[in-house]
Amino acid sequence: MSVIEEPARRLEVLAEADVVVAGGGPGGWTAAIAAARCGARTVLLERYGFLGGMATAGLVGPILGHRAHNSARPIVGGLVRELCERLHCLGAAPAWQDALGLWGIPFEPELMKVVLDEMVEGAGVEVLLHTLVANAVVRGGRIVALVTESKSGRLAVKGHMFVDATGDADVAFRAGVPTHKGRPADGRPMAMGTMFRVGGVPVLCEEASRVATERILAARDRGELRVYNAGVQTRSSTLRNDHITPNVTRFAGDPTDVRGLTRAELAEAARVRQRAAATVSPTARCCRRRWATCWPPAGASQPRMPRWQAPG
Numbered sequence: 001m002s003v004i005e006e007p008a009r010r011l012e013v014l015a016e017a018d019v020v021v022a023g024g025g026p027g028g029w030t031a032a033i034a035a036a037r038c039g040a041r042t043v044l045l046e047r048y049g050f051l052g053g054m055a056t057a058g059l060v061g062p063i064l065g066h067r068a069h070n071s072a073r074p075i076v077g078g079l080v081r082e083l084c085e086r087l088h089c090l091g092a093a094p095a096w097q098d099a100l101g102l103w104g105i106p107f108e109p110e111l112m113k114v115v116l117d118e119m120v121e122g123a124g125v126e127v128l129l130h131t132l133v134a135n136a137v138v139r140g141g142r143i144v145a146l147v148t149e150s151k152s153g154r155l156a157v158k159g160h161m162f163v164d165a166t167g168d169a170d171v172a173f174r175a176g177v178p179t180h181k182g183r184p185a186d187g188r189p190m191a192m193g194t195m196f197r198v199g200g201v202p203v204l205c206e207e208a209s210r211v212a213t214e215r216i217l218a219a220r221d222r223g224e225l226r227v228y229n230a231g232v233q234t235r236s237s238t239l240r241n242d243h244i245t246p247n248v249t250r251f252a253g254d255p256t257d258v259r260g261l262t263r264a265e266l267a268e269a270a271r272v273r274q275r276a277a278a279t280v281s282p283t284a285r286c287c288r289r290r291w292a293t294c295w296p297p298a299g300a301s302q303p304r305m306p307r308w309q310a311p312g
């Protein structure tokens, strides 16, 4: 790859805080609220125009891991429970006690955006949306500021503590922390996936569901349908009986490489419609189906991670 030199320049300071959180997903909004409720001046930087990360932008759900396996015993509470209860007040999630009876907490992503705004605002967090963290300034082995890119330009955000909640270890990577990608054997990261939502899909009885699953698997075996499981009828995060949010797509590539990510987005967008067509079952009437959302961005779990070293 050829290179050009970027001239050094002085950056204006957009904000200054005790705690600067990069990324407004499940890791970020929780860190920001916890810090602010402890009295720290907190800034939360998010590249999209709303909070929630994969839960809202990626339609990923239901929220998993809130209870012990095959038991109604909660293993988390705190902010997850508060989120669930606030969503429940809007009819956008089950009550916490009812959620403990479920393997995951279904929720409405659009209302989650609203609730998260209320929660961070109530905690006194300064939120900067549409703000991409593009670099980290390191002095004496410590991060002293993040460099952001937004419509306001290239600006710095100074802080005492920094939380990397980008999901991709962007801050650690930019700060020069050693990172690694993928599995040790060959470095290949977990495949990316795009969840999508379709409305107007009738609830299937057990027999119709079995027949639909068989058809999907047969189409996959014939090479006509690219799905990595047969759960095309899965409701996942949605609360609505006639909606589905299947988690059936996978695309191999590196989501921290802009060309790899672009290839995944283009390939998945083309195939999502094909997968939606596979939701037609022997009992479903095609004309009743409708898109409930556009397809959200592709995502991957932990594509790049810091290589932690024990303090020497």
Ligand SMILES: Cc1cc2nc3c(=O)[nH]c(=O)nc-3n(C[C@H](O)[C@H](O)[C@H](O)COP(=O)(O)OP(=O)(O)OC[C@H]3O[C@@H](n4cnc5c(N)ncnc54)[C@H](O)[C@@H]3O)c2cc1C
Residues within 6 Å of the ligand: 022, 023, 024, 025, 026, 027, 028, 045, 046, 047, 048, 051, 052, 053, 054, 055, 060, 061, 062, 063, 064, 065, 131, 132, 133, 134, 165, 166, 167, 168, 170, 192, 193, 194, 195, 247, 299, 300, 301
């Ligand atoms: C296909 C798929 C299906 C999944 N299914 C489930 C499921 O059913 N249930 C479940 O509980 N979990 C599921 N997961 C896992 C879940 O999505 C993650 O555990 C969770 O999103 C991690 O939260 P996070 O805050 O670390 O990262 P993310 O949710 O990725 O949030 C990161 C945030 O940081 C922002 N960001 C990133 N880089 C920058 C930057 N440079 N500057 C500013 N902002 C930035 C992003 O826009 C985003 O808002 C699934 C994951 C995938 C990929």
